[in-house]
Amino acid sequence: MILTEYYIFLGTGLFIIGVIGVLTRRNVLIILMSIELILNAVNINLMAFSQYFKSVDGQVFAIFVITDAAAEAAVGLGLIIAFFRNKETVNADEIDLLKW
Amino acid sequence: MLELATFVVLSVVMLVSAILVITRRNAVHSVIWLIVTLFSVGGIFLLQHAEFLFAVQIILYVGGIMVLFLFVVMLVDIDVSLKQARFARQWPVALLTAVLLLGILGFALYNHAQGLNLPAQPMTSAPAQNTQAVGMALYQNYMLPVEIASVLLLVAMVGAVIMAKRKLQ
Numbered sequence: 001m002i003l004t005e006y007y008i009f010l011g012t013g014l015f016i017i018g019v020i021g022v023l024t025r026r027n028v029l030i031i032l033m034s035i036e037l038i039l040n041a042v043n044i045n046l047m048a049f050s051q052y053f054k055s056v057d058g059q060v061f062a063i064f065v066i067t068d069a070a071a072e073a074a075v076g077l078g079l080i081i082a083f084f085r086n087k088e089t090v091n092a093d094e095i096d097l098l099k100w
Numbered sequence: 101m102l103e104l105a106t107f108v109v110l111s112v113v114m115l116v117s118a119i120l121v122i123t124r125r126n127a128v129h130s131v132i133w134l135i136v137t138l139f140s141v142g143g144i145f146l147l148q149h150a151e152f153l154f155a156v157q158i159i160l161y162v163g164g165i166m167v168l169f170l171f172v173v174m175l176v177d178i179d180v181s182l183k184q185a186r187f188a189r190q191w192p193v194a195l196l197t198a199v200l201l202l203g204i205l206g207f208a209l210y211n212h213a214q215g216l217n218l219p220a221q222p223m224t225s226a227p228a229q230n231t232q233a234v235g236m237a238l239y240q241n242y243m244l245p246v247e248i249a250s251v252l253l254l255v256a257m258v259g260a261v262i263m264a265k266r267k268l269q
Binding site: 017050057063067074078092 | 103107111115121130134141145147149152156160161165171175176181184186190191198201202205233236237238241249252253255256260261264
């Protein structure tokens with residue numbers, strides 16, 4: 001018997017790990033991967049409540065979250081390739097073209 | 101009992117590999133550990149009787165997005181980044197912020213777990229046709245959001261192509 005709270009705690013843990021990854025790493029690719037971790041934490045929570053309320057709506061929203069993750073990965077990786085071609089770096093603290 | 105044991109094993113694998121994702125120096129190793137994390141998230145979906153989402157997770161995430169990541173990681177120069185610092189200058193502040201966030205979330209969840217008012221519901225037998233139920237919901241109640249999501253994917257596809265193009269005409 002798994003309580004719904006356990007899923008929420010698990011989702012919180014995964015979310016925090018993703019936040020730490022986004023805030024501390026320099027490599028933009030790892031930051032994108034951390035965003036995937038955060039989106040998966042969201043999915044776990046959606047699924048937990050979907051199961052709790054015996055409703056399929058949570059699963060439908062999880063599908064939309066996965067769609068967003070795919071779109072974000074495609075655009076983000078396209079940006080990284082375009083940037084690497086110009087500046088030869090993928091470090092977040094060296095991407096400062098817009099800094100005055 | 102077996103269910104709980106499976107849950108604990110999957111959670112431990114998920115959290116440990118997630119920590120490895122954000123600490124490895126080599127981005128290829130990070131991708132591999134992210135794949136392990138996504139597999140265990142898929143296992144959690146299976147525990148929650150979301151069989152269709154499990155299949156989507158494996159096919160789309162592990163099969164699609166992760167291969168895309170692996171391509172790009174190997175396209176950009178990994179030898180240089182192996183010699184550079186892994187963490188940004190602001191990492192102590194960032195870690196403090198994250199720990200504070202964890203403290204707030206943990207405090208709220210721990211104190212109000214009863215306030216959430218989630219009495220344990222008896223496990224009914226799993227709905228036999230999960231895929232059918234999801235399909236019905238997607239194409240009846242959520243028709244407009246599905247169309248919007250498809251437009252979003254189209255925009256993302258065009259955007260990715262434009263961005264990765266060498267020269268704009």
